[in-house]
Amino acid sequence: MTETLSTENGRTVLRMQRALRHPVEKVWRAITEPGQLAGWFPAAVELDLRLDGAVTFTFEEDPGAPVDLENGGVIRAYEPPHLIEYTWGVEVLRWELVAAGDGCTLHLTATYDDRPGSASFSGGWTLCFDALERVLGDTVPERDYAVLHEHFVKAYGLDQGVVLDDGGVRFERQLVRPKEVAWALLTGAESAAVGSPPPAGFVAKGIDPGAATEVAEAECLAYAWSQGVVTWALRDGNGGARLVLTQTGPAAGYLDAWRDVIENLAAELVR
Template sequence: MSETLTSEHGRTVLRMERRLTHPPEKVWRALTDPSELAAWFPTAVELDLRLDGKISFTFEQGEDDFVEDPDNSGVIRAYDPPRLLEYTWGAEIQRWELAPTDGGCLLTLTATYDDRPGSASFTSGWILCLDALDKALGGATIQRETYPALHEHFIKQYSLDQGTLHPDGSIHYERQLVAPKQDVWAKLADATPAGFVDNPPPPGFVAEGIEAGRVLTAEAQVELSYPWQHGVVTWRLRDGNGGARLVVTQTGPAEDYLPAWRDLIESLAADLLVGGD
């Protein structure tokens, strides 16, 4: 298995390759037959298998937890059996390619999308899906680490644990986590009573070196903000793929605090990983 993450025309491109000991025709059926897709694909799929044909994706619980406002429909953009299938999934483009090899075939998935912070989740999820595909086709079962451990591996491999400095001096951290919002909030709040506003923020919300003022806004499992020496710090949580999506912003001349925020957020992520084992 090989995975690469790049950017093209302002979008994120994830490319994954898997060598399979099955002929292209057999794998093609697993990519295109809804009854075979059910054994490994993350959703139920209905498709009109032709160029410009419609395609739809249905999650077991009736909605996609990857994003807040999912678009679970698409169109087939390229169709060349048993070599190439490309379609849209909302704004995402997925391209599946099969090339024959001496022992079977090389399967390549190229996904193009906008949610770069979610890339570790997407990679880990597809690895497990492709493991299930191989097993469904009669391949050997692959023993892997758990999804959370895979996720945190790719966070580091793709450098998704780094903050962003904006031209105005503010900073931004967006980090996919492997625990649900309620667990993240509980870890941050550390049993602090519900009445946050007008009180100092719990230590879990404050990076080293920041002189935190009293909490300005607070909504459990959603948001907390407070002033600091030169601006405002805001924490936000929402549902993401496989856990909560955390966004931390700090306005003002905040460049010097990038390392402190990275240390705090990565410590939180490590604690949540241990807690989920």
């Protein structure tokens, strides 16, 4: 299996492929028939199999909920048994099957806007492809999503922060556990309160922190430093918490130190 991540026309494009031991026609049924999709796709799917046909996605945890437009789509390309492309909200999924000997190669091209979520998408689709092979009759060992996620973070460079035009720095990092778990690790045995120094887990090497100016448990902590403000923000993300860390002021020199703090947190969350 191979993966590439690129930016095209302002959007993130993820390409993945997997060689399968089964002919195109058999795999085509597995990627288009709702009964077989149920065995591997991340949502229940109903497709009107024609160009411009409607697609609906339903999640098992709320089967009675009304159809949300974000969980609907339309078929934009349809050439059975080799190509189907459809939207899922604002995301575009393109599935192509290419014959290879007695089997075929499945190509997935996913186009979306959430680049920091790319490790989650790649890890999730990897597990889905494993499940697809099981639907096709193969034996595929179970894999750990968290380990896959962190592999893709490193492969795509999603662990790197950026220096902003004003000299501040920003990190956006998808994590593999809920925000409450990340918060507990960051605070440790200390407490976080406005007017008190921030727990050590929120401070990078070389920074002399002022008192916390904002604290919302499991969601936000901000404090002053000598030339600006450090802000930690946590929200629900895809498969775990989404962390956004910013440091205002001339902060480029702290980029590596913050990366160490965040990656140590991420490693703890995998254990």
